Amino acid sequence: MSPSPLPPNLIPEISAFVTKCMAAHDPSHNPQHVHRVVSLANQILARETARNTSSSSSSSSSSSSSTIYNAEVVHLAALLHDIGDRKYLSQVAAISESIQSKQQGATATTTTNSSEAVDPERLVYHVLLAHGVGEEVAEKVQMIVSHVSYTTERAKPQEVKRLIADGYPELGIVQDADRLDAIGAVGIGRCFTFLGAKGKNFCPEGMWVMDNAIEHFEEKLVRLEGMMKTETGREMAKVRTARLREFQEWWADEMKDAVQEDLVYTDNGEKEV
Secondary structure: OOOOOOOOOOOHHHHHHHHOOOOOOOOOOOOHHHHHHHHHHHHHHHHHHHHHHHHHHHHOOOOOOOOOOOHHHHHHHHHHOOOOOOHHHHHHHHHHHHHHHHHHHHOOOOOHHHHHHOOOOOOOHHHHOOOOHHHHHHHHHHHHHHHHOOOHHHHHHHHHHHHHHHOOOHHHHHHHHHHHHHHHHHHHHHHHHHHHHHHOOOOOOOOOOHHHHHHHHHOOOHHHHOOOOOOOHHHHHHHHHHHHHHHHHHHHHHHOOOOOOOOOOOOOOEEEE
């Protein structure tokens, strides 16, 4: 049985919803990040689809198969991939209220438990139900979004691999798109922006300095190229990772003669030696 048709104007409505819900996020994870990921996901989808079509048409084997992607699922998952980000849990209550308000005026027969709606693990599912999406598509998009993050893949690499191979190929596209926005020139900007906005919570006491961002390059960002799932993603990541490496060289060159003091700054900004 095929999934129910998606409601008309769904994509613009979800886009507007995400923009509203994430408007207060710092620039490293704001709506502009989401829309860049959507654009990258659509680029990857188009190139992978063309690649698969070309491969299938040139193959002499009638049994050859190519990956079939659901473009709507890719778009929805890219739009919603960060809406339940645990780094921004203070926004979940407001998002839940928006969902419940939407449901009150909805005519869909599917209902959502209000206590579940505040759970970030199921937030995407409830957002989609509230916008008239059927349960099958909502569950698929939720499953994809739940496995997009770098942290999740590091913890469950085989599960991510299995999902992509077994009915969720769109996950690979959305992962690649999100990770591409974390590297290259944009990724460098986002890294420093996040450090300024929330980095103090993740840095050792008294060590909230710009070098923390450079350390993050090696901790995570330069590893992303090797975690790409699509051929298109790998091609794009190679270019952006080279930009990271070049920036690292510039940074090292400009900082090599800088005086490094063991300084600690108190909460009121005073310097302690």
